[in-house]
Amino acid sequence: MAGPKVLIPYNFTRHDEKCVDFAIQRYGASQTARITIFHAYIPVPEVEISDKTVMGRLAGSFTYLHQKISECDEVLKRVAQRMVAAGFSPEQIHTVFKRQEKEAAAEIVDAAREGGCETIILNRRPGAVSKFFTPSVSKKVSLALRDLEIIMVS
Amino acid sequence: MTEANKINREIYKLFVQTIADAGHIEFMAKQLTQVMVAAMGLKGAALFILDPVKEELEVLASAGLSVGYLQKGPVLANKSVRLGPNREPVAIADIEGSDQLQYPDKARDEGIKAMVSQPIAIRGKIIGALRVYHAEQWKISDSDMEYLEILAKNIGMALMYFRVSLAIGNVRDTVNDIHAVWL
Numbered sequence A: 001m002a003g004p005k006v007l008i009p010y011n012f013t014r015h016d017e018k019c020v021d022f023a024i025q026r027y028g029a030s031q032t033a034r035i036t037i038f039h040a041y042i043p044v045p046e047v048e049i050s051d052k053t054v055m056g057r058l059a060g061s062f063t064y065l066h067q068k069i070s071e072c073d074e075v076l077k078r079v080a081q082r083m084v085a086a087g088f089s090p091e092q093i094h095t096v097f098k099r100q101e102k103e104a105a106a107e108i109v110d111a112a113r114e115g116g117c118e119t120i121i122l123n124r125r126p127g128a129v130s131k132f133f134t135p136s137v138s139k140k141v142s143l144a145l146r147d148l149e150i151i152m153v154s
Numbered sequence B: 001m002t003e004a005n006k007i008n009r010e011i012y013k014l015f016v017q018t019i020a021d022a023g024h025i026e027f028m029a030k031q032l033t034q035v036m037v038a039a040m041g042l043k044g045a046a047l048f049i050l051d052p053v054k055e056e057l058e059v060l061a062s063a064g065l066s067v068g069y070l071q072k073g074p075v076l077a078n079k080s081v082r083l084g085p086n087r088e089p090v091a092i093a094d095i096e097g098s099d100q101l102q103y104p105d106k107a108r109d110e111g112i113k114a115m116v117s118q119p120i121a122i123r124g125k126i127i128g129a130l131r132v133y134h135a136e137q138w139k140i141s142d143s144d145m146e147y148l149e150i151l152a153k154n155i156g157m158a159l160m161y162f163r164v165s166l167a168i169g170n171v172r173d174t175v176n177d178i179h180a181v182w183l
Helices: A014-027 A052-085 A104-114 A137-144 B009-021 B025-040 B104-110 B142-177
Strands: A005-009 A034-041 A093-099 A119-123 A149-153 B044-051 B056-063 B090-092 B114-122 B125-134
Touching: A005 A014, A005 A104, A014 A034, A014 A052, A014 A119, A014 A149, A034 A052, A034 A104, A052 A093, A052 B009, A052 B025, A104 A137, A119 A137, A137 A149, B009 B025, B009 B142, B025 B044, B025 B056, B025 B142, B056 B125, B114 B142, B125 B142
Parallel strands: A005 A034, A005 A119, A034 A093, A119 A149
Antiparallel strands: B044 B056, B044 B125, B090 B114, B114 B125
């Protein structure tokens, strides 16, 4: 029998770690739960400027930034390994590291739909001042996916 | 210790273009820090928002810095980089021997040798900080400092735009939720 499919959007903060801890607690005993740890990264911009010296320097530096982005993929895989160490089988844990094309909330909604997830584990950063500048991801996700179970970990 | 200019008019145009082209604040902040790191040959760059209640700086976006460094702990506005009495820009040409950092050991482990912090203000009130980090000792030139100061003002205006845009979007959503029977 197929178990629940769970999506954990992960953004490399200690709040995201709490979501992982929660998933370990809730699904650790399940042999059938399928968990996807998801991160959409903002790509390095494509730029074109007339100053050839600067353009040459940019090309070299962008390689460094791509390398930094790849390091995040490695961190995501280590999170998956932590879940395996906590009792999940490697087949139960899946990571998705993809280029962000839309707002973060829209990426999460797409990932949940494409993955056929029934549950999303989100976190809330109480008092985060960036909420005055950025739309609430949890609000947008819960409005777009009313038929799914949304768990807020704070 | 280098003092050559890292920012010229072309590079500055690129920074402003990155801000102007962004459709979302996430992209604006992240791609600006990425372009700064690339164009200035930096170790890293970060954009912080000030939490006026906790007096902490919250990372909005960064580039070039490790996850471990970003999770080093709360960044206290008055301790992370001790600001001048009027919250003026701070430049630390060599972190060794400097008493201005809140986490000097973490900075050393990250490979940071120098940093510059430029406050971001709206209407004279500090709302955040733009910080750039260098892997070598670096005495920033007066010209670069001026460019960063103007850039911080542009960022302040962009943040104000995204704030207003978010507020208007929220009003629109609320109005759209009202059933015609109530109107």
